[in-house]
Structure formats: C-alpha cells, structure tokens
Amino acid sequence: AQSVTQPDIHITVSEGASLELRCNYSYGATPYLFWYVQSPGQGLQLLLKYFSGDTLVQGIKGFEAEFKRSQSSFNLRKPSVHWSDAAEYFCAVSRSGTYKYIFGTGTRLKVLA
C-alpha cells in the first residue's frame, strides 16, 4: 500500500541550530514528492517539490530536501532555524496518472529562543 511516514511527531530545536525532518515513503512507482508547511489555523504552503533531475532541491525560506531512492526518503533540512519556522511540516507523495496526494501525519516543530 502507498504510504508516507514521518517518524517524528514533535521536534524541538534551538534557534540557529540545524534541522532535519524525516520522511519515508512507500510507493509502487517513481514518486513526486512535496514538503508543505502549516502555521496554526492556516492552510498549507508548499516549501519545495521533487519531480525528477537533481536529487537535492531548494525551496522557499532557506529549506532544502534530498531525494534518496535507495532509502525511499525525502528529508527536509535547514542549516539554521529561525523562530518563525515553528510550524507543522507535512511530507506528501503523488505520481503522474493519479489525482491523489498522500500525506504524512506531520511533524510539529518547536523553536527555542
């Protein structure tokens, strides 16, 4: 079955520290991968996406993610976290030929001043 796993429900980091949020997927075909961010009570905003090509993709707000096919992973990283990055982050997967996007359960990020 197709699935997306975000193993960390909560992560706390200090401002200025580096960040890595994990995402693993199970998909029968080459996936299209996304990271979204959600502030409390708001909709989701796309941070970055991977379709093909360079496996390291850059997104908005200084985020990047690396697609590793051998590990079925698409981890999100940021070298230096800002207090405004506190939010919930969702990994999602889709593929050509379907209309479905499968989301992980999210990782809530807390940033300590």
Added chain:
Amino acid sequence: SQTIHQWPATLVQPVGSPLSLECTVEGTSNPNLYWYRQAAGRGLQLLFYSVGIGQISSEVPQNLSASRPQDRQFILSSKKLLLSDSGFYLCAWSRLSANTGELFFGEGSRLTVL
C-alpha cells in the same frame, strides 16, 4: 494569479444540523479540486476530489457529500452532522493538465460539532 477562498472560516454547529462549506478558485480554469479533513495527529485525510463539473470521487465512506456545481466551485455538505465530523477542513486545487503539480490550499474551515 490564482487564489482559493474558503468560507466560513469557523463554524460551530449542533449535532444533527446541516453543513455547507464552500470553496472557490479564481484565476484558473478546469482545476482539480479536493476536500481534505485534518484531525490532530492524523495528518490530512482526502475526503473528495473532482476533475470536472459534476464529477465527484469519494475516498472515505462517511456522513459528508461534495458537489461541484461550477468549474471553480466546490461544496462540502452534510444533511445531519455528527460529533465525529468536527475538524479542520481544507479545500485545495491542482492544475488539471499536470496533476504532478502541487496542491494549492485554502485557509481552512474549522468545524466544531457540539
């Protein structure tokens, strides 16, 4: 540019009452439209999606229904709300011609059923 609007933003309804949440997309045509429900700690659950007027696919059997009366309008309804219908409802759209593209989300509607 494209925009997506959802309303109402917040709704408190008694059990057994009807529901209507509306979503409208502007600045594009023939979008794919989606309704998701978000419950705490459970991520986003796809409820319905639509690839055209009057074409609705349901992902989860439930007390809700969806309709697409116009190309850029998507409505989520219920005849009688249950307590379990409480949650945060998100409307989203994607480009029909390239469904590999990302979803664009509305700001959400928080429903509390009492």
